[in-house]
Amino acid sequence: MSRKQKAVLGVSLAGNVLLLAFLIVGYLKMSLVHEELFYSEVQYKLVELEGLIEQQKQEEWPAPNLVTAQLGDVLNGIEAATASGNYSGWLSDAERSMMERLGAALYRYPHDELYTFSTVTEEDTKNFEVLQTQLQQAGLGMNQTIEDDWKSYTAKIEELLERLQDK
Numbered sequence: 001m002s003r004k005q006k007a008v009l010g011v012s013l014a015g016n017v018l019l020l021a022f023l024i025v026g027y028l029k030m031s032l033v034h035e036e037l038f039y040s041e042v043q044y045k046l047v048e049l050e051g052l053i054e055q056q057k058q059e060e061w062p063a064p065n066l067v068t069a070q071l072g073d074v075l076n077g078i079e080a081a082t083a084s085g086n087y088s089g090w091l092s093d094a095e096r097s098m099m100e101r102l103g104a105a106l107y108r109y110p111h112d113e114l115y116t117f118s119t120v121t122e123e124d125t126k127n128f129e130v131l132q133t134q135l136q137q138a139g140l141g142m143n144q145t146i147e148d149d150w151k152s153y154t155a156k157i158e159e160l161l162e163r164l165q166d167k
Contacts, residue, residue: 034081034090039148041077042099043156046135049074051142053132056125064120065112067128072112078103095154102157105164134163 001009049070056067082099085091091099109127110118120128135141138160147153 030088030090034085034088035148035150035153037081037084038153041081042074042102043140043146043153045070045074045077046140046160047142047144047146050132050135050140053128053135054142057129057132061120061125064125064128065117068110068118068120069112071106071109075103075106075111078106098154098157098161101161102164105161131164134160137163 049067052067052070056062056064078099082091082096082103085099086096109131110120110124112118136144139156140146140160
């Protein structure tokens with residue numbers, strides 16, 4: 001092999017290694033972005049929902065639409081994060097199914113949609129208080145440690161789903 005061929009081979013190998021490194025870094029960044037979407041649009045909003053229910057309960061439900069608006073935000077977050085993870089291929093079928101089941105379980109509660117507020121009955125407030133307890137028991141409460149770890153997140157969502165199905 002001539003000196004020129006060795007140089008071309010070396011440059012080619014270096015270019016391939018650089019390309020592979022860029023691909024790996026890009027994939028890792030996309031994984032972080034998708035995880036962060038689930039944390040910010042679902043997990044943190046569920047924690048905020050639990051806190052709003054507690055605040056409304058303590059004040060004897062003066063503004064129940066704060067809770068229904070937050071639940072609407074949670075449902076929108078579930079939909080957006082699931083769609084993003086599904087379209088990119090980042091979300092497994094089991095994780096997609098888990099998020100769809102969570103959305104279906106929470107959809108049963110009164111929630112606000114675009115330009116409409118839900119009517120909240122006394123029975124609804126009692127159901128929200130049960131939901132608050134279930135969120136706390138699943139580790140999604142205001143005074144609990146919330147980790148940005150995918151396994152911890154999915155475990156908490158599975159725990160919440162079990163509690164919501166036991167209702």
